[in-house]
Structure formats: structure tokens, C-alpha cells
Amino acid sequence: MRVVICIKPVIDNYSTQALQLNKKGYAVNPYDQLVLKQLLEIKKKQNFELIGLCMGSMKCQDMLFRLLAGGVDSIILLSDMAFAGADTYATTEVLSKALIRIGNVDYIFCGAKAIDGETGQVPYELAHRLNIPVINNVSNIMSMDGDGLQLERQLDDLVQEEIIASPAVIIGKHFTTEEFTVSLLSLKRAKNKKMIIWNHERLELLPENCGIAGSKTKVKKAREINRFRKGEIMKGELNLVSQEMLKIIKG
Amino acid sequence: MMDKVKICVICLDDRPWNLQMISKAISFGTNVTVSAILLRSDDKEHIDYHRYGVSEIHVVNISDSLEQFALTGIITNLNDLLKPDLYMFPASDQGRDFAAEAAVCLKCGLVADCIDINYENEFIFVRTTNSDSVLAEIVCCNGSSAMCTVKKNIFEILPQQIETDTARIHYSSCDNRNFLQGRQILRQYRNTDINEASLSEARIIFGIGRGCSDKIKIDKLRKLAGYIGAEIAGTRAVVDDGIINYDRQVGQSGVRIAPDIYIAFGISGAAQHVVGIDKTKTIIAVNRDKEAPIFRFADYAVIADCEEVIDSLINEVERGGI
């Protein structure tokens, strides 16, 4: 059985400060991270091939080696200047070509959304490009063997356990900010594992169909939403500060 | 202001949501023609959309039991017929799926989760990204139509306009592709764990973060909350640590609150938390790190150890009452 997990690298910025990446640069999108964690959990018990598929800059390699060390069998990094600035349309153009190139993929896993762009559209567009079913709101992956994939979906307050035949795109529901720990030894070994890098030529894609050029949306303007308040410092003895606080509370 | 513009609103089961989208589409003015496409098994409840200004209704019969079907055939036909400048979908799970299918099949750009749409020679879509911390304006290009999914309860439903029953209604059916084959539901049950904390009515809320999450501090804070009549809520971090229930998590992936007073104890002020307290009248932050981002989002900053502050507050309340 061959399983691909799509991994979006997210960079350290205002919204991802949470991940405390200040020095590391790139991290796995927390929604993808949870799916990955669940897959690696099952991989301990059941045998299948797990491929990580990531479109991003060459600088993502450190992050990706950690995934190899954590138990992912191989990584395909789709990296090309021509891929930069892609919207969901151009992203799925590249990802779908890569998935066809990989071939014989039973299940494609994706996180619910990325914490930067937050569109949540990529997995659906991917499924429609590949013309295969898509299963969303997957809260847990229970097993993966010859009988197919067994998973748990959470639809509002309804929990549903299902068996899904292949092929299908599977979309997670939740996220985690917890990175899995990898030992130094496994990290060393991972450096010997293969990181495959594909560019547009390798995927027989025209540059004009990728990245910004191949996108069908354009950001005209973007600005940070200002939520700042006056932040008046309450100084003085603690008992006086407390009295002041209680006054504010009483209104 | 604009040339003739055609808008197609894709309507699913949620009537208010459908009418919100229709109302927004109509609000672009007299030069717009709005068609509603009802993707439903039962259309009775929805067939009066012309009263809200829709000029054509297309009912596409789909079988209820299918979560998914191939929209492709329908959408290509309707697209040839209507040639809309804009497609609007609800940003529900199903709406997202249909929008993706339409975008792939018609090779159009799609903007997700819009919170506003403007028109200046082209449609300009407004959405937030990066945990609601960035507001972006996006346009569609290199496609015959623009496409968007629209968030719920953003647009107002305009009152009914037309008193006649003269909308043209067309019926068609969908080439169902049964994706349910090879799919089997083993078990279904209601998750009874979900209980709703009453944070929406609270006037005062104490938010606890990792800096205020050991047992001694929590016990003291609960005591103080009892005195003052405050509800307890907190960050994702303390939910992960099992200190409070998920229904009390405030922020992007939790609830959004709007009390009169919010006091953040030992909370760093991550963007994902801050979006949830935005509507609070007065925010006081207690943190011992004077550089903590939370201070920038607060009205009042108390740079101190939260346990000492809680002790002092309890002391003052016990002394003077509140």
C-alpha cells in the first residue's frame, strides 16, 4: 500500500510565532503535522509505504530530514523558482502532476488547511483534478491494511467510523503544535535516506502554468489587522494596583 | 457604475446562508442579474428566492444520500447557458468541495472564505489570513468567471422585493457518480462530551495561560472568580495540558468572547488567542514578562507575577468586599 502525505512548510511570522520557530525558519503546517503523527503511529503496527510530498523552497530540507528521521520512508520536494507564489489552482496543478508521476497511490492525506493562507481548498481541488473521492473531517486514522483504510470522522457532534476504499483524498480535521522528537542518531541516518527533488521539467509542466504565472487569483492588497490597545501600565504597590483593578472590574 | 454583470449563487441546504449570498449579489445594483442554482433533493422550501430578487432559479436534483457527486456535467452546461461573471458558494464543507470542482472544471480562480465583496471594474474579494491577523484583497484573473466561497452570517438578508411569482424555474438532474461505492460506515454515535460553557453571557472572564496553570494558582484563581462572579476560560496551551475543557478555549480554534472585562493571567498573547478576545470592552493583562505580546493587545498592563496579583486581589476583596 502506498500512501502520500502532502506537507506544507510554513515560515515563522506573526501568526506562527506560536510554533516558536524563531531560529528554525520552516516548520510543518500544524494541521499536516497531526495527520503525519497519526500515520506514523499506525505505521508502527501496519506496513505501508509513506511518502511525504512537499512543494517549497530548497531551504525546507532541514525540516524534511526530520520527517525522514521520524519514520517517513521518502520525501519528494517539489522545488523550482517557477513554483513560487502559487495559489490553490497553481498548487494543485503541480501537486496533481507529482502524484500522477509517483503513481499507484492508494491514499493521499492532507491537513484541513494551512495556518498561513487558510483556504482549505487545496485537498478538494486536488481530488477533483485526480477525479477521486474526497473524505473530510477525519479526526483519527484507525488502521490501514488490505481491507482498506479505517478512519473516524467528526461531523459536528456526530462521530462516524468508516472504511474507505482506495483511491481517495483524506482530509484531517484538527492540528497539533507538538513536533515529534527525533533522536540525533536517526537524524544522522536520515541524511542517508533519499530526498527526491523535482522541478517543472521533471514534471513536464510549463512554467507558465505554475506559481504566480499559473495562478488564477492575485492579492491586490494585504495589511495586518490592528488589534492594539493603549496598554497602559498599572504601576505602584501591588495592593494599590489590585484596588485599581477592582475598580475597573466594578465598572 | 458597472456594465451588465451576471452572478450565479450556488444554494445548498442552509436557507439563511443562501439568502445572505443572494442579498449580497442583488446589492451590486440594477445592472446585475442573479441566478440561483439549487443543488438539492427537495426544493420546496427554496423555490421563493425570486422574491429576494433572483431572476432565474435552476433546480438540480441530487440524491440526498450522496455527500459527493460530479457537478462537472451540470456546471459546464449552466456555465455555457448563463456565462456568469461571478459564482458564489457557501463556505461550508460541501460548498468548498463544489467550489473546488467548479474551479477545476472551468479553470477559474477561487477565493475562499470571503467576508466582503466589492466591485470596481472587477470583483474584489476580502478575506482574512494568518489566524485572522491579516486582511487581504484578492481578485480573480486568467479565467472566464470569478469564484468565491462566502462565510456565513456576514451579509444581511435584504427584505423581499417582488410580489410576483414570475421567476423562471428550470429543472435538471445530476449525473450522479456514486462515490459511496467502496465506502462503508461501520459505526455512528453522538459525541456527548460536548457541553457548552456559558461564556457568551459572562460579564467578567478570567483567562488562564501556561503562566498561571499550576494547581495552587488555579485554585486561588477559582476562589477569586467565585468572589467576583467571573467565568474561567483559557488558552489552547492549558486545554492541551488538560487544565480546562475545550469548550472554554478562547481563540481562533475555540470560542470568541465579548465580555465587559477580560483579565489574562500568564497568557503570552499569540495571534490565535488574541482574535478571540477582540470584542472585549476592557482587557487587563497580567504577565511577568514586560515584553509579552499580550500587553500590546490590552488596555491595562500589570507587569507582575500572576500568583502575587491573585493573592493581592483576594486580599483586597476579602478586606473591602466587591
Ligand SMILES: Cc1cc2nc3c(=O)[nH]c(=O)nc-3n(C[C@H](O)[C@H](O)[C@H](O)COP(=O)(O)OP(=O)(O)OC[C@H]3O[C@@H](n4cnc5c(N)ncnc54)[C@H](O)[C@@H]3O)c2cc1C
Ligand atoms: C492553528 C492554531 C490554532 C490555535 N488556536 C488557538 C486558540 O484558539 N486559542 C489559543 O489560546 N491558542 C491557540 N493556538 C496556540 C497559540 O498559538 C499559543 O501557543 C497559545 O495561545 C499559548 O498559550 P499561553 O499564552 O497560555 O502559553 P505561553 O505562550 O507559553 O505563555 C505563557 C506566558 O505566561 C507568562 N508567565 C509565566 N509564568 C508567569 C507567572 N508566574 N506570572 C505571570 N506570567 C507568567 C510568560 O511570560 C508567558 O508570556 C493555536 C495555534 C495554532 C497553530
